[in-house]
Amino acid sequence: MSYERRDQLPIPPRNATVRNTVCQYCNVGCGYKVYTWPVGTQGGLEASQNAFGVNLSAQPPIAGQTYSETMHSIVTNKDGVQYHVVIVPAKDSPINLNGDHSSRGATNAIATFSEGRATRERLKYPMLRVGDQFQVITWQEALNILCGVAKGIRDKDGNDDNIAVKAFDHGASGAGFENNYGVGSLFFKGFSVKHIAIHNRPAYNSEVWGSRERGVHELNYDASDARLADTIVLWGANTYETGSVFYTEHMLPNLRGATIPEKQQSLERNEPVEAAYMIVVDPRRTSSLTIAQTAAPGRTLHLRPNLGTDYILANAIARVIWERGYYNMQYLQNRTDMAKFEEYKAKSLKLGTPYAEFMAQASRITGVPRADIEKAADWIAKPKTGGFRRRTLTIYEKGMIWNMKNYDQIAALVQMAVLSQNIGRPGTGCGRQGGHQEGYVRPPSPTPGSIYNGGPPVNVDKYLTDGGGKLYWVIGTNPYLSTPNNQLFRKRIHERTKALTDYLGQSGEPGTTEGYVTKVLEGLEATGGLFMVVQDLYMIHTALDAHLLLPASAWGEANQTSINCNSRLLRLYEKFMDPPGEAKQDWEICKLVGLRMADLYRKDGNEAEARKFEFGKGWNKDEDVFLAGASEFPDNNIPASEEATLPAECYKGVTYAFLKQVGQQGIRTPVRMENGKPVGTLRRYSTKFGTKDGKFSWYGTDDWEGYPPEVQKYLEGDMAQKYPFWMTTGRAQVIWQTMYNDRFLPEKMLTLPLPYIELHPQDAQRLSIKSGDIVEVWNEEGNGTFMVYVTDAVKPGLIFALQYHTRGTSNSMVSGYTDPKTTIPWYKGTRVAIRKLSGGLPDVTSNTSLLAQNKFD
Amino acid sequence: MAATLSRRSVFKVLAGVVAVASGGKAQYGYAPSLAYPALKVGNINNLRDGQAVYFNYPDGSAQGVLVKLGQRAIGGVGRGRDIVAFSAACTHMGCGVQFKGGRFVCPCHYSMFDPAKAGQCYQGLASTPLPQIRLRVAQNGDLLAQGVVGLIWGRARNI
Numbered sequence A: 001m002s003y004e005r006r007d008q009l010p011i012p013p014r015n016a017t018v019r020n021t022v023c024q025y026c027n028v029g030c031g032y033k034v035y036t037w038p039v040g041t042q043g044g045l046e047a048s049q050n051a052f053g054v055n056l057s058a059q060p061p062i063a064g065q066t067y068s069e070t071m072h073s074i075v076t077n078k079d080g081v082q083y084h085v086v087i088v089p090a091k092d093s094p095i096n097l098n099g100d101h102s103s104r105g106a107t108n109a110i111a112t113f114s115e116g117r118a119t120r121e122r123l124k125y126p127m128l129r130v131g132d133q134f135q136v137i138t139w140q141e142a143l144n145i146l147c148g149v150a151k152g153i154r155d156k157d158g159n160d161d162n163i164a165v166k167a168f169d170h171g172a173s174g175a176g177f178e179n180n181y182g183v184g185s186l187f188f189k190g191f192s193v194k195h196i197a198i199h200n201r202p203a204y205n206s207e208v209w210g211s212r213e214r215g216v217h218e219l220n221y222d223a224s225d226a227r228l229a230d231t232i233v234l235w236g237a238n239t240y241e242t243g244s245v246f247y248t249e250h251m252l253p254n255l256r257g258a259t260i261p262e263k264q265q266s267l268e269r270n271e272p273v274e275a276a277y278m279i280v281v282d283p284r285r286t287s288s289l290t291i292a293q294t295a296a297p298g299r300t301l302h303l304r305p306n307l308g309t310d311y312i313l314a315n316a317i318a319r320v321i322w323e324r325g326y327y328n329m330q331y332l333q334n335r336t337d338m339a340k341f342e343e344y345k346a347k348s349l350k351l352g353t354p355y356a357e358f359m360a361q362a363s364r365i366t367g368v369p370r371a372d373i374e375k376a377a378d379w380i381a382k383p384k385t386g387g388f389r390r391r392t393l394t395i396y397e398k399g400m401i402w403n404m405k406n407y408d409q410i411a412a413l414v415q416m417a418v419l420s421q422n423i424g425r426p427g428t429g430c431g432r433q434g435g436h437q438e439g440y441v442r443p444p445s446p447t448p449g450s451i452y453n454g455g456p457p458v459n460v461d462k463y464l465t466d467g468g469g470k471l472y473w474v475i476g477t478n479p480y481l482s483t484p485n486n487q488l489f490r491k492r493i494h495e496r497t498k499a500l501t502d503y504l505g506q507s508g509e510p511g512t513t514e515g516y517v518t519k520v521l522e523g524l525e526a527t528g529g530l531f532m533v534v535q536d537l538y539m540i541h542t543a544l545d546a547h548l549l550l551p552a553s554a555w556g557e558a559n560q561t562s563i564n565c566n567s568r569l570l571r572l573y574e575k576f577m578d579p580p581g582e583a584k585q586d587w588e589i590c591k592l593v594g595l596r597m598a599d600l601y602r603k604d605g606n607e608a609e610a611r612k613f614e615f616g617k618g619w620n621k622d623e624d625v626f627l628a629g630a631s632e633f634p635d636n637n638i639p640a641s642e643e644a645t646l647p648a649e650c651y652k653g654v655t656y657a658f659l660k661q662v663g664q665q666g667i668r669t670p671v672r673m674e675n676g677k678p679v680g681t682l683r684r685y686s687t688k689f690g691t692k693d694g695k696f697s698w699y700g701t702d703d704w705e706g707y708p709p710e711v712q713k714y715l716e717g718d719m720a721q722k723y724p725f726w727m728t729t730g731r732a733q734v735i736w737q738t739m740y741n742d743r744f745l746p747e748k749m750l751t752l753p754l755p756y757i758e759l760h761p762q763d764a765q766r767l768s769i770k771s772g773d774i775v776e777v778w779n780e781e782g783n784g785t786f787m788v789y790v791t792d793a794v795k796p797g798l799i800f801a802l803q804y805h806t807r808g809t810s811n812s813m814v815s816g817y818t819d820p821k822t823t824i825p826w827y828k829g830t831r832v833a834i835r836k837l838s839g840g841l842p843d844v845t846s847n848t849s850l851l852a853q854n855k856f857d
Numbered sequence B: 001m002a003a004t005l006s007r008r009s010v011f012k013v014l015a016g017v018v019a020v021a022s023g024g025k026a027q028y029g030y031a032p033s034l035a036y037p038a039l040k041v042g043n044i045n046n047l048r049d050g051q052a053v054y055f056n057y058p059d060g061s062a063q064g065v066l067v068k069l070g071q072r073a074i075g076g077v078g079r080g081r082d083i084v085a086f087s088a089a090c091t092h093m094g095c096g097v098q099f100k101g102g103r104f105v106c107p108c109h110y111s112m113f114d115p116a117k118a119g120q121c122y123q124g125l126a127s128t129p130l131p132q133i134r135l136r137v138a139q140n141g142d143l144l145a146q147g148v149v150g151l152i153w154g155r156a157r158n159i
């Protein structure tokens, strides 16, 4: 079986409208062009006849303009006019050079809303649960109900403790600075919510306080640093699949030696340059590793630490750097806090333990041979011929972030980089790859930092599953797939929302708004239930248990701004179509909620409270919110040498007009103002770090203490027999996040019809499992069914499971453990059992490729 | 064997024009919606398992590739239903794909396509499967290309 393919596409005519945008999906932030024109006409194949200005009957590879079957759609605007929409990779972007793009971004056009395609599933109108159905209501009614319930809870409680929120905090994907500021203003200026969690985790926290509290924001490098580096370290980051174009346009050319001329031009005179080396630290043989092995044989190193032991490994590499004298004492003295350095030397480098003994310990804990640890240190830090300092760019992502002991993991890594002076110089940096793009601007949040800085933040999942909260408001995220210990979470939220639903439905639901609100408030007290609001693009899994649904508008349906991760590049994502039905931008929904709340307080004569909720009074268009958000940033009329004092996303002084003018070139945040003009920051921390005194703040990491009880229980006695596999989790190239759009696209659903696990051939043979079989994976936390790929990507005894798929999540098996210092979960390590389901799904095996995804030679 | 021909000569050699779709479907370009030539691209008796034969189709500036997989394939012809043909231009950015170890690998950014699964891109940056070239086996074993299902990279219309 296949699906309907196309062999001709409408050609944008010369007079088509052209707009700049940026991919709605991953951290890379590839630039795209959107061409729109009314249905009924089209251009011609000749370069002079179409808006691309290229001959569309044959083009040279790479140099040509990609226009694939997924890059066209037809949409209908509110005026009833049908438009062709063509969304193709931009050729003038500094990020996706050559018009590169991935299989995710290539589907931006077919993911647009249309009544004629599967995306008709978008939420168009507010809806209210009545018994076991959702009924369409008006916005006014929805606001009356929502604000009635929220105010009723506040009136009774005298605070916002029982108003729990889970909301996106990212850029792109229809969010951006505008919607972040809307959400932040509602919950931190109007309400004073403390039980709020971020889209993919149970609390409101940074995932990298271990770096930020050292004075290093996680986005400190530029994409070009991957082209200039001597060594690229991918630590718990599978960039080829989760930041594809960053890999193919910036890392791969360097591995192939194609950036040597750039190095000669940009680096120091007489500095030796050659093709890059790559170190991949990952329990799996990822495609990012095996491509490097194919493209740059002999210049790759793979370290496969035991799960959870990465910080011990980073410290061990740092110890070798220290022993071998690969550091610059003058730099350390000038740029870092030498008093705190003593603590680092004692606890992380453990200079009190003789080198041989230390290395033997590190090797035993991590499972990485001493020789490899030493080789890694050489590749990261050994000065080059002529005494030139090596340039190493270290990119990490969820393999480190969602590891056991989040704080110490991140701190260990950034400290390794600073010890070897690998931040703030061309070709260096130590930062996140990122998952999505960023766009954070909000009033101050409830928790300032880790346990060392006023934290840790509250675990909102636990608060809710333990029975806390009355109103649960979920915005732009799908916790029924994304939160840890997922099965327990789903069950408890279902029970609690259903308790209220049943109460409301005892004898027909009240017909008046007031009656309904009163009954909800009564029911919440009587049942310990939850009133759940879901504000989203689609009827997501979580929405099935909600009471009230609010339709949000998406990428392309409004003007938005975000930065990407590899360069902090701020660009305007221009609106090119209307939202479906009555869907609205999140900022506008937040504004309307605020104004309705203000009305209710004013009716009570509570003017002070009413004013708090009027934050959005003057917001009439997207840019109003963008500019209002800018007021949260400090004065940025400062010299370049002071850039470290600015928040990473500072865009004060930038307007939409400015962004329109710079187009795909954008501007790199933090933005400073010089002579009244915005100026970007290419690379951070060249002169100072982001601490009060500008010096890097060292930290002594914990010793190896073994696994937390939630996982250790599986390593003992009967449990060790019962659950013989380690399980780690992650993402796949083909799909984006929870597949909220992808599940409607045949290209995606045929390629990845089910969540899957990777199983080593030895284990597969022992269990008589083959690729394409369906297995149950389970432990004491939960269960899931998965399709199997038998592959050497994993080691014997370790499986990899896709983290989320519209048909299930491996988070069901993940424990409720979070790092006590940060409340960040360990999504990537637990123990499980596996059994093959008898029979199979021939439809899946005959339509879906089962070939090895990490074999390229 | 590799057939080569120019855009013009195609229309001279072809045995007949096939697969002319019309009406609503053609309007949106659902493949095959164009008047494709029928063209001999090989003979069933000359193919060996695991070997690729390159040819030009539907015109002289588009490379196609014919493979006998030795295992049943979606859209496969021949006794084992294992002979399939595809556009050889990677649907990512147009580089020529290579047939290695039973699958197609693109040397530019490593997209990989499964010839047994309608050219599915099971790894890499390409957004669509390789366009599959429809084959018919003539009585004498000749393999005739007779249409392309999917858009050839770099074109807005296959012919």
Ligand code: SF4
Pocket: A023, A024, A025, A026, A027, A028, A029, A030, A096, A100, A101, A102, A103, A104, A105, A106, A243, A244, A245, A246
């Ligand atoms: S690499 Fe990321 S940003 Fe670029 S096209 Fe793909 S999903 Fe979009």
Ligand code: FES
Pocket: B090, B091, B092, B093, B094, B095, B106, B107, B108, B109, B110, B111, B124, B125, B126
């Ligand atoms: S051109 Fe084939 S993977 Fe990019």
